Amino acid sequence: METEKINILFTGLNGNDSALNPLINSDKTNFIHFPTIKIVAIPLTNTEEEKIRDAYRYDYLVFTSANAVKYFLQHYGDDLSNLNCKTKIVAIGKKTADLLLSNNIDVDLIPSNSSSKSIDELLTENLVYEKSVLIPGSKLSKPDLFNSLEEKGAIVDFIAIYDNLIPTNIPNNIRDYVTERKIDLFVFTSPSSFYNFIRIFEINNVQNYFTDKTIAAIGPVTEEAIVKNNLTVTIKPSEYNLDSLTKEIINYYKLN
Secondary structure: OOOOOEEEEEEOOOOOHHHHHHOOOOOOEEEEEEOOOEEEEEOOOOOHHHHHHHEEEOOOOOOOOHHHHHHHHHHHHHHHHHOOOEEEEOOHHHHHHHHHHHHOOOOOOOOOOOOHHHHHHHHHHHHOOOEEEEEEEEOEEEEEHHHHHHHHHEEEEEEEEEEEEEEOOOOOHHHHHHHEEEEEEEEEEHHHHHHHHHHHHOOHHHHHOOOOOEEEEEEEEEEEEHHOOOOOOOOOOOOOOHHHHHHHHHHHHOOO
């Protein structure tokens, strides 16, 4: 008798990320990519544009996502050489660092874990006191990081350069496919991916919808958003990236 496959619903943006290949290619899983996020650029004011172009004048330039790098580069210009002179570049994790390095931007600091909290712990008061810090990021970014840096005496400029929106014009056949399938595992990679899923499917009773469902969250910020809705996150990696999350899912379902 053939064993029923595990239906995994991945709501993140990059469903073809190589880190997910063990789940996508497994003969024990049915990997369903249903992105609940759409990333769009935010028009900047003249002052914000000037600050981005003058990023090389800051002591620290902090990137909290690969998207922050992508949209920063669209505003900064073609000459990236001066960024490697005075400014120390901080990348939240390997994926973000790799994108910077692929654009010939050296990375000076990477925290032990891919989270804003880890960046905050890395940038101690001794490092940032009376130092200028530029953080280009998402409109939905929580203020914890830049508030904490300011409390340590840093002079912080945060500029929202992109936004996380709900995708529009999702084909009905894709909605129906997700609705009609018995989903065994929901994978959320950000608070937005969770909240947007609820909005897309107009879920009024969240607890009832996820009853007897397994939920995986990529990190503590995403987990916190889910737990606030009185749900339990069963699968959570020790390192907050897709590689670690995939390994946890494989271990949980014994897919090896």
